[in-house]
Amino acid sequence: FMPxxxxxxxxxxxxxxxxxxxxxxxxxxxxISAVTHKxxxxxxxxIRTGKPFDANYLHKNLAIQDGI
Numbered sequence: 001f002m003p004x005x006x007x008x009x010x011x012x013x014x015x016x017x018x019x020x021x022x023x024x025x026x027x028x029x030x031x032i033s034a035v036t037h038k039x040x041x042x043x044x045x046x047i048r049t050g051k052p053f054d055a056n057y058l059h060k061n062l063a064i065q066d067g068i
Contacts, residue, residue, distance in 0.1 A: 004036040012055055014038060 008018045014035050021031045046053050 001032065001036060004032055004039050007039050008032070008035050011039075013042075 004014075007014045009015065017038060018031050018035050021034055022028070026034070042053065
């Protein structure tokens with residue numbers, strides 16, 4: 001819970017995710033829970049691959065996927 005509150009402030013991906021959920025009318029505690037869930041997935045991905053966290057990882061894949 002507490003790491004997700006800190007990550008929401010300092011991680012650009014999680015900040016954007018939380019702002020989008022709040023703008024769509026989700027309750028603040030539900031947003032924190034969603035950020036906790038997403039943070040757990042990010043941590044698992046870093047542990048599983050053994051690569052450091054890269055904030056631009058999804059942007060690179062989307063550019064290749066969309067033909068940009």
